[in-house]
Amino acid sequence: MPPEQAVSPPPLPIPISRPWIGPEEKAAVIEVLESGMLAQGPRVAAFEDAFTKLTGARHAIATSSGTTGLHLALMAHGIGPGDEVITSPFTFIASVNTILFTGATPVFADIDEGTFNIDPKAIEAAITPRTRALMPVHLYGQPCDMDEIIALARKHDLAVIEDAAQAVGATYRGRQAGSFGTGVFSLYATKNVMSGEGGMITTDDDHIADQCRLLRNHGMRTRYQYETLGYNFRLTDVLAAIGIAQLGRMPEATMRRRANARFLNVELESVATPAVKEGREHVWHQYTVRVPEGMDRDDAVKRLDAAGIGTGIFYPMGANHFPHVKEVVGEVPTPVTDRVAASVISLPVHPLLEQPDLERIVAAVNAL
Ligand SMILES: *Cc1c(COP(=O)(O)O)cnc(C)c1O
Numbered sequence: 125m126p127p128e129q130a131v132s133p134p135p136l137p138i139p140i141s142r143p144w145i146g147p148e149e150k151a152a153v154i155e156v157l158e159s160g161m162l163a164q165g166p167r168v169a170a171f172e173d174a175f176t177k178l179t180g181a182r183h184a185i186a187t188s189s190g191t192t193g194l195h196l197a198l199m200a201h202g203i204g205p206g207d208e209v210i211t212s213p214f215t216f217i218a219s220v221n222t223i224l225f226t227g228a229t230p231v232f233a234d235i236d237e238g239t240f241n242i243d244p245k246a247i248e249a250a251i252t253p254r255t256r257a258l259m260p261v262h263l264y265g266q267p268c269d270m271d272e273i274i275a276l277a278r279k280h281d282l283a284v285i286e287d288a289a290q291a292v293g294a295t296y297r298g299r300q301a302g303s304f305g306t307g308v309f310s311l312y313a314t315k316n317v318m319s320g321e322g323g324m325i326t327t328d329d330d331h332i333a334d335q336c337r338l339l340r341n342h343g344m345r346t347r348y349q350y351e352t353l354g355y356n357f358r359l360t361d362v363l364a365a366i367g368i369a370q371l372g373r374m375p376e377a378t379m380r381r382r383a384n385a386r387f388l389n390v391e392l393e394s395v396a397t398p399a400v401k402e403g404r405e406h407v408w409h410q411y412t413v414r415v416p417e418g419m420d421r422d423d424a425v426k427r428l429d430a431a432g433i434g435t436g437i438f439y440p441m442g443a444n445h446f447p448h449v450k451e452v453v454g455e456v457p458t459p460v461t462d463r464v465a466a467s468v469i470s471l472p473v474h475p476l477l478e479q480p481d482l483e484r485i486v487a488a489v490n491a492l
Contacts, residue, residue: 138484140434141314142476144370144377152365159361164341167364172324174371178293179300179307181326183333186364187340190289190310192357193323194222194259197306200335201283203228203256210250211259211287212242213442214461219261219287220443224452231255232444234458238399240264240412240468243460244272251276257283262291262301264438264470265316265409266400270296270304277305290409292317293378297403302326311367316381316409317374319367322359380475381408384482388471391486394419395469410438411473413489414464421467424492428469431488436470 156167168186175184187193203209205227211219213232223230233246240263247258258277260268268286277284284305288294291301292309293316302309303326309315311322327333338345343354385408389397395413400406415421421437428435442461443449471485 135432135484137432138434138472138477138481139474140436140470140472141474143313143318144373144475145366146369146373148369148372149366152369153362156362156365162362163360164358165361167361167368168359171359171364171367171371174368175309175324175326178371179303179326181303181307182328183326183330185325185327185333185336185340186359187323187325187336187357188359189321189357190287190308190312190315190323191218191222192355193308193310193325194218194285194287195225196336196339196355196357197285197308197325197327197332198222198226198228198257199339200332201257201285201306203283206254207256208252208254209257209259209285210242210247210255212261212263212461213444213456213458214240214263214439214464215261215287215443216289216439217443217446218289219259220449223259224449228256229254229452230443230449232442232453232456232458234460235464236269237460237464239266239268239401240398240464241266241268242273244269244276247273247276251280251282255280255282257285258305259285259287261287261289262294264398264412265291265294265407266398267291267294267296267301267404269401270299274304289315289323291407293374293405294407295405303328306332311363311370316377316407317367317370319359319363319370322363322367377475378407380477381473382406384408384473384475384477385411387482388473388486391482392489394490394492408473410436410470412438412468412470414467415469415492419492421469425469427492428488431484431491433485433488434472437468438470439465441465 288302289310343352
């Protein structure tokens with residue numbers, strides 16, 4: 125049979141995300157293993173240094189995950205029982221769980237339907253005498269309305285803890301996400317810069333940085349002298365070495381994500397493509413569309429899956445609706461989040477997509 129008549133196998137499914145790992149990451153890991161120093165050490169320090177350079181923050185503190193980073197940041201700001209922290213209901217559960225872990229109460233301000241980010245007007249309406257901090261979440265890699273959020277924080281004397289887990293390298297009016305208040309990044313395997321697991325806190329505040337370092341390591345400054353109740357939230361040198369190599373790859377990876385998003389924005393017709401507000405450089409951790417009214421979202425996901433297109437639903441439900449959260453906050457109406465959560469689909473946008481992959485995604489989505 126001539127080759128052009130051979131039945132070609134069906135194309136491989138396109139995953140929603142794929143880590144970009146090259147010889148740099150592999151060599152860096154081997155080097156650490158051969159050094160015999162595996163715990164928090166010189167690579168963690170170098171990785172922290174690289175994050176201060178990236179964000180412009182004075183301090184960076186590496187942690188075992190984004191979740192433990194958020195937890196430490198809240199603790200360092202002295203957030204605890206009786207305090208309220210205002211955050212977005214449309215987020216990964218860790219934003220909310222870390223507030224709960226401190227004993228504080230999460231207060232939900234609904235989102236802006238265009239950007240999926242917390243709405244500053246809803247924040248203002250949610251401020252009470254107990255409010256101590258604002259936790260905006262730069263969802264999918266697009267910075268929140270930071271001018272309005274910082275103005276509210278100043279007016280009401282509130283801390284700002286940015287959940288920048290998805291937004292490494294994103295900017296708002298030229299300034300890096302995570303550098304407006306205390307920033308927290310995630311280095312989880314699917315994030316734009318990853319180390320498998322890990323987190324990074326950034327801050328200009330010497331006291332906050334000191335508290336984060338202290339609480340990260342058993343409340344211990346001098347060996348076996350415990351100043352306070354602390355945790356083991358440290359990162360390892362093996363993971364820091366991967367993260368450093370990933371940071372080196374970030375400019376190219378972000379460029380590719382942006383080019384992929386531009387292509388999808390132009391070509392997709394059957395769904396509402398994501399909006400980017402002026403003054404922001406989105407880093408496209410997720411490329412998230414909304415299905416039109418009358419289209420069944422879950423059915424659309426099934427059809428895309430059958431066409432070999434990986435998708436994700438980030439997130440299927442507002443954090444306020446889960447039983448362990450409701451137990452604390454009761455029924456909180458978040459109509460915008462509820463509408464959005466029922467209609468979003470995230471499509472592959474990762475830097476390893478090739479042009480034929482993008483064309484397959486467009487063809488499958490436009491056929492919905
Ligand atoms: C990933 C993520 C976290 C948690 O980070 P981990 O490193 O997985 O602990 C927190 N908030 C948001 C918005 C995230 O996407």
